[in-house]
Amino acid sequence: MAAPLNSVGKLSAERSSFSSNATSFQKKTRSKLISILGTRPSVQNGQLLVSTGVTSLDYLLGGGLAVGTVLLIEEDRYDSYSHMILKYFLAEGVVCHHELFVAAAQHNPHDILKELPAPILDDVAVHKPVEQPRLSCDPTDSLDSMKIAWRYQNLPKVQSALASSSRFGHYYDVSKTMEPEILQAAKCHCFYLPDHPTQSSPTHSPMLESYSTLLKSLQEVIHREGFDVAAPMSKSRNILRIGLHSLGSALWSDDLSCHDNPRHRHALTTFLYGLRALLRSSLSVAVVTVPSHLIQDKALMGSITRLCDNAIALESFKGSERETNPLYKDYHGLLHVRQVPHLNCLASQLPDHKDLAFKLKRKQFSIERLHLPPDLSETVSRVSRGEPAGALQPVARVHPETNTWTSRTPTQSPWATSTWNAEALSSLPW
Amino acid sequence: MYTELNSILNTTPDSFTQGEFILVSDRQSDASFLMHHFLSFYLRARCKVCFLGLVQSFSHYNAVGQRLGVSLVQAKEKGQLIFFEGLKESLSVLISQESNTKSQAIDFLRDPSVGLRSLYEFVRCTVSSSSGGGEKGADGAEEWGPPVLLVDDLSVLLSLGVTVGTVLDFSHYCRATVCSQLQGNMVMLTRCDGEEEADDGDDEGSERLHRGLTHQCSLTLHVQGLPTGYCRDIHGQVEVCWRRRQGDGQHTQKKLFQYKVHDKGASFFARGTSSAVL
Structure with a gap:
């Protein structure tokens, strides 16, 4: 039983040593693509992708978030799961040595950064190019452990969680927070709205003062740190990850969520237009959360969605009657895909399913296909x-x-x- | 350029009706694939094209154009295509705020009550500069056909604070200049929010814009999702509606097709005849 395994191991070792010799066969790579840690080109349209940190969400978005795009997350009612995705996104940036830009009006961004989930470190230290597409929450099975039915060990695991064939992002343990040493290595720019006193100037622009301050400081960071696409290519390039928390809430002095007929109706959409303009011309990617359940006007929410590229909505069962529905007992909420990006291509990657649910396991957040349990009655x-x-x-x-x-x-x-x-x-x- | 759509609309790049205003609209779906069609169609037809790209960057349109077999960069160099990149222009206005004299066209961002007059001026200068002389230019520059104005998309102007009335004025002025005066064509995209006829009345929004533009145009292409819900193999349906003025009366003709967008084009078929279900 062990013999074939050993020989396989030897064979693969031989092969890897063989390929390390300089042969005439080389993988054809596109030299024009910039190689940055933590990115990969999309199979579909050659777009540079980064991981959101949640493997199943990457799969859902067609491999990852394209650089230069905005992901809109419509918050769940208590902003617990959307906040978690935002933290995953930032944690992935820390692990990949990307720069971060965090803006919030409610929590101090430094506090958000302190709560990032801890990466599961064995794959951070040793960078393995090829990994088994297996969830790391199960312990790495060693060979000497006793096996019943060893015949089945090479069969792929049946998993309802969405995952692509190759590993891209990292795995995180949400029960622990990231060690301060790892966090210290990352370069973070924080924007805490109360620290930026806004002076009301007599401007006719539809944008609010808070949003325009944010946009200005974003542009300053992008310009200063050389994230412009037009910047000279001399020094090594990096990605800026932008996390904007709860835009459109009252704390951004926006009245979208307070009135049926808000006075600053076009403030957020104008900001998002400016954000898109900034991102398209720089090596950066943004995740924006919006408390959409507070916004009464659905037409307004539609135009907000259209100014972002990806849009997903989280609907948690907390406090709803669905919590006790036996159909949903395995899940914590539903996930709706509102919009998929049409970027540099005609046909966008559409999801197979639109019935998706998410759950928060003890250590991991994952998105799964929502399905009924199998009907195991005799006749079927x-x-x-x-x-x-x-x-x-x-x-x-x-x-x-x-x-x-x-x-x-x-x-x-x-x-x-x-x-x-x-x-x-x-x-x-x- | 999708040949199936050409045969539905009964046009080819060599022969198309002039003076038309085509409205492309969508609801809970994405009609931008039709804008790529019209862009490549009019470039193939050797028209002078003015493209107001308000929602995407030039590189996006160029990347898609390459898949459809036209090079926007070359067209721009030859002077056939004038591309207005709204995103790029807006950045200087939104961030610096002080009025520099570089570009006036987008100054409605600074103050929406100014209106779209300067944007119209930009369009007018662009389209009328080309068709001034029918003869070949002195420097051997190529001669282009009737001017075409493409706008992607109009409803984003509403999101930027411009009122519906102003946008309708803009489209009316453009129609008078491009379609009537210069006998060119015009294609505009507008996107509607939400469910159909959810709550009209005094809804100051995309619904009113859509109704106003439908009144002005001569051909509409309305893209919707399938009424039966999401399907991976059929992306939605297009309602094509001609409004022809014949003799004394006006008559409209409607046709409904389902479509699927591919990597390098799109296919259109009658309802229920998708290869996925037959």
Whole structure:
């Protein structure tokens, strides 16, 4: 049992040593793409992608977030899960040595940074290019552990969680917070609105003073730290990750969520337009959360969504009657994909399913396909076993509640006789 | 350029009706793939094209254009395409705020009550500079056909604080100049929010804009999602509506198609005849 495994291991070791020699075969790479840690080009349109930190969310977004785009997250009612995705996004930036820009009006950004989830460190220290597409929450199974049914060990695990074939992001343990040493290495720019006193100037611009201050400081960071695409290519390039928390809430002195007919109706949309303009011309990527459940005007929410590239909405079961519904007992909420980006390509990658749910396990946040539990009643399995006989299918459809034809005598019903005839004609092997 | 759509609309780059105002609209779906069609169509037809790209960057349109077989960079160099990149222009206005004289076209961002007059001036200068002389230019520059104005998309102006009335004025002025005066064509995209006829009345928004533009135009292409819900193989349906003025009366003709967008084009088919269901 162990022998073939060993030989396989040796073989792969030989192969890897062979490939490390300089052969004439080299992987064709596009030299024009900039190689930055923590990014990869998209298979579909060559766009540079970064991970959101949540592997299943990356899969849902077609591999990751394209650099230069905005991901809009419509917050759940208590902003607990959307806040978590934002922290995942920032933590992934810390691990990949990207620069961060965090803006908030409610919490101090420094506090948000202190609460980032801890990376599962074994794959941070040793950078392995090829990993098994396996969730790391299960312990790495060593060879000497006892195995029952070793024959099945190479079969892929059945998993309902969304995952792509190759590993991209890192895994995090949400039960622990990131060590301060790792955090210290990262370069963070914080924007805490109360620290930036806004003076009301007589301007006719539809944008609010708070938003324009934010946009200005963003532009300053992008310009100063050389994230412009137009900047000279001399020094090594990096990605700026921008996390903007709870835009549109009253703390940004915005009245979108307070009135049916807000006075600053176009403030947030104008800001998002400016944000898109900034991002398209720089190596940066943004995640914006908006408390959409407070915004009464659905048309306004539609125009906010259209000014972002990706848009997802979280709907948690907390406090709703769905919490006690047995259908949803495995999940913490539903996830709706509002918009997928059309960027540099005509056809965008559409998700297979629109019925998605998320759950927060002890250590990990994941998005899964929402499905009903399998129907394991007796009749269902028997009918599907009778399927190879094509002629019999109508029978099975007409009489789903009866037993299968084999257990019945031919004289019992006219259906059964026709069944036997059909079998004789098609001369089945059994 | 999608040949199937050309045969539906009964046009080719060699022969198309002039003086048309085509309105492309969508609801809970994305109609921007049609804008790429019209852009490549009119570039192939050797028209002088003025493109107001308000929502995406030039590189996006260029990348898609390459998949459809036209090079926007070349067209720009040859002077066939005048591309107005709204995102780039807006940045200087939104961030620095002080009025520099570089670009006046987007000064409605500074103060929406100014209106879209300067944007119209930009359009007028662009389209009328080309068609001034029918003869070949002295420097051997190529001669282009009738002017075409493409706008992607108008409803983003509402998000930036411009009122519906102002946008309708803008489109009316453009129509008078481009379609009537210069016998060119005009294609505009507008996007509606929310459900159909959810609450009209005094709704100052994209719904009113859509209704106003429908009144002005001669051909509408309205893209919607499927009424039966999301499907991976059929991306939605397009309602094509012609409004022809024949003799004394005006008559409209409607056709409904389903579509699927591919990597390098789109296919259109009658309802229920997708290859995925047949």
